[in-house]
Amino acid sequence: MSAPLFLEQFESTLTRTPDELAVIDLSGEEPVTLTYGDLDRMATRIAARLLALGVEPGEAVAYQLPSGWPFVALTLAIWKAGATPCPILPQLREREVAFILNSSESRVYIAPDVFRRFDYRPFVKSVLQETPRVKHAIVLPLASGDPHSSDLGGLLAPEADAEAVRAELAARKPGPDSHSQLLYTSGTTGEPKGVLHTHRTLSEALFIHTRTLGLTSKDRIWVPSPTAHQTGFLYGMLVSFYIGAPGIYHATWDVEKARLAIEVYGATFVQAAMPFLSDITRADRPPKGLRLFIATGAAIPRQLAQEAREKLGCAVVGAWGSTESCLVTAGRPSDPPEKLWGTDGRVLDGMQIRVVDEAGRELPPGTEGNFQVKTPAMFVTYLHHPEWYDAAMTEDGFFDTGDLAVIDEDGYLRITGRKKDVVNRGGEKIPVVEIEDLLYQHPDIADAAVVAMPDERLGERACAYVVLKPGARHLDLSDITDFLGERGMAKIYWPERLEIIDEMPRTASGKIQKYVLRQDIARKLDRERAEQTG
Template sequence: MKATRLDDEHARRTIDAGFWAGNLIDGYLAAAAARTPAAVAVVDRGRSWTYGELDGAVNRFASALRSRGVVPGDVVSWMLPNWAEAIIVHLATIRLGAVSNPIIPIYRHQETAFILRQAASKVAVVPHLFRNFDYPAMVDDLRAEVPALETVVVVGGEPGRPSFGDLLAEGREDPIDVGRTSQDIALLLYTSGTTSVPKGALHSHDTLDHENRSIIEFFGLSAADVVFMPSPVGHIIGVLYGLQLPFMLGSTVVLLDVWEPGRALELIEQHACTFTVAATPFLHGLVHHASLPERDVSSLRVFACGGADVPPELIRTATMALGCTVSRGYGSTEYPTATACNVSDPVDKRARTDGRPIGPAEVRLTTDGELEIRGPELFLGYLDPELNAAAFTDDGWLRTGDLARIDADGYVEIIGRQKDIIIRGGENISAKEIEDHLVEHPAITDAAVVSSPDPILGERVCAVVVSRPGTEVVTLPEIVDWLTARRMARQKLPERLILLDELPRNASGKVQKFRLRDLARDDASREPTSTTDMEVTR
């Protein structure tokens, strides 16, 4: 697999400037295992993995993948929770010279089929069962749609299927050498945007390595730090700070697979966790959980919060409640962390802004206020090269689609979005995708989807629909059932419904979504007492 935008001149300039250091992502684990094989690398579901055990497992899994026909450039997709197995699959794939493709476990048939098909995935690794969902059965349903898929590996296993344990038993611990370079593509990660299909972003060892080295320097991290990772490892946050950064430090990562704030506080206390990066719901959950006063979380020194709108008051409250540096930050799958604040920044800046550019990151505003960014960790284009023209300016800046302002001190504040997406708890949800299904409902003649503000998740999905004449007025439960039957991921299901006689449109016929967002904001100010309370007729 080749980057769709990387050219020799760009690579040379970045290397000459010292931003790309030529490091291989999995090389940090191997080096740490050689130095301190008995040190604890991972804590997961009550079990600890040492560096020696983890590195040996990565070698064995890589060897088993190779024996099953995976070669450099092939895509290995995996759909795993925050488990040690995800670390092993990710780093083993990279060590083999193949491309790691995480898929978040909340995705279902529609999203998973698209990704496996476009990525031409050769192997997929899934859990046997997670949160009562049967992943092998889903993949069985999709096999006819993904002809490149040769092997499905099941964590937890079941008779008649290759299991994760089988592959570990098959593999050898001898180091693998396939002649890689740091400019090779290591990660294919899909991000949802304004369109109804996800976009596959390509990152190399160099771009990922620079991101983590800049974060280590910015927050002053060292081997003494313990990383707590509740963010899904199928997201860019989880990949970077759960699957890679801890091993660059030679430190420990503590994983949490199912979010529960009480359990999170327990783990932070038990393992003296010092650093985490997570979205707004995680921070809100910790700060407002009843057990917080009973837990000693004094070890925690940095909570970097991003991925969704972060209320300024939450930053101030969390700073006091947790007694640590709590900071907003701005980034994306395409450019993981462009801006943030650290301990040297005033609390007011941490609360009101999304931070200042980190290291060599550059930011600028267009005449209409859109934020554009560029720097050494900028991704190397989309798997579908036709998407690049709209994403990049002629001089190589990424068009974020986000509206911002930059204050006199250089701090960036995101004030809105051009992208027609909803960010629910850090998840990017395409409005168009949901709309495309809603308008096919027999009782709906017109539909639009907008965000509804939420103090915990940042935003929720609000459906605004026009009922078809001569039919019963559609209800929120009916809409949810309709979309569920179409196997849409749960987080995309509308949680608020507004019924209108017609959608507001401009002279060219485009829906005036700013007006619908105003309606949704007004309706969200009402405290619902039941599901039916969240249905509003206007």
């Protein structure tokens, strides 16, 4: 039996309880709330505008918006128009955005006017010079804040126009195998991967997730993660749709906004990266009221897990998922503490996990190997690169995650490393190869490698190791980050430490031994901490 589709779940809530809250947006000075009826009417008007712009069924619509009611309404509108949402993180800059717009072949690009003191208006003009296929660029004024008085920069069609196209919108209603999401992830080859999901695959993920964790319409879903990221999009916004509950959003991370979401607006459930858990746990007055916090991105350290459970008064469990496979493992509040903490949980009902050797043979419990997963929520392809999809899938339908892992005798997963060359900064994957390619273009750098360095709050940060050319001037970190910024690389991808060395450690075949560099920076950090405490 197939899982109910998330749009059917939304429509069911709309029919039964149109006056129930769908959105609570805490981004501005005053909270903004929308009922399911409000949200549906607004999305219909936006969908009418998208039709007027010539958006075709299945076409990708790109939008670079922060979390909040405009993002939610626009996403629903894109589905109503039969098109495919292609959300872009607001932090990305010219290099990444131009790539995504060209790759997705989006003809409509929507961005905010100003967000986090960054003016997107000249930025949009600059991006358009590199993206000739984009025919309509719409800048949304975020400052207005009030959905009942804003026309969203012209994106909101008059109600009469919306009524006139209702029949066409009904005919465009997506089916189970229609594309529901095009989300770009940082690739290991330097080129971001366009991951395509369908309405069926995301609905399977939601059905398994909400059933396993016992989420109902009585919950309130807190969404501190960016909705342009799979965690916020699927396990925040769409979870709220699926169970008919409110989603509580704020555009930027702030502990006081978190307190407002939990203690005033009643948030009960959140799935987010570990830094969010760390920040609210170690706040001066940790907010209480959550029922369940699912921490993703890295296994929860025992000390943090114990602190969080005591100070927040809620269950805290670890989990593992990816953009491609959605969530596959999670702890359960009833699990023993020694299994909950320091692991990534156990497999969700209806999904499969295994660890195999290089020949694909399944390994016994407690043995490290290549981590593979099989799930009805699996993505359907990489846009323009079906060969990448074919390479990642085994003959018996398992997806090779690129991670190394151990599964113990009780079925609990522990990610131990990765074959993929990325840095996992608080759940955000940093494209190492792309950074290195740019560093090699620096006139003073002869050799470069970017590796993960351990970080208590974010799990990992990026450290750049470089070898200077003979006679080159001394470089510092600001020289590196300025260079990357000038070439359009988003700040969130910049290395946060620079180490200058005489030569790179290499194998006999000439490959850089990055594990040596990771060990080196870990030892240096340990020494620095010891000196500070000693």
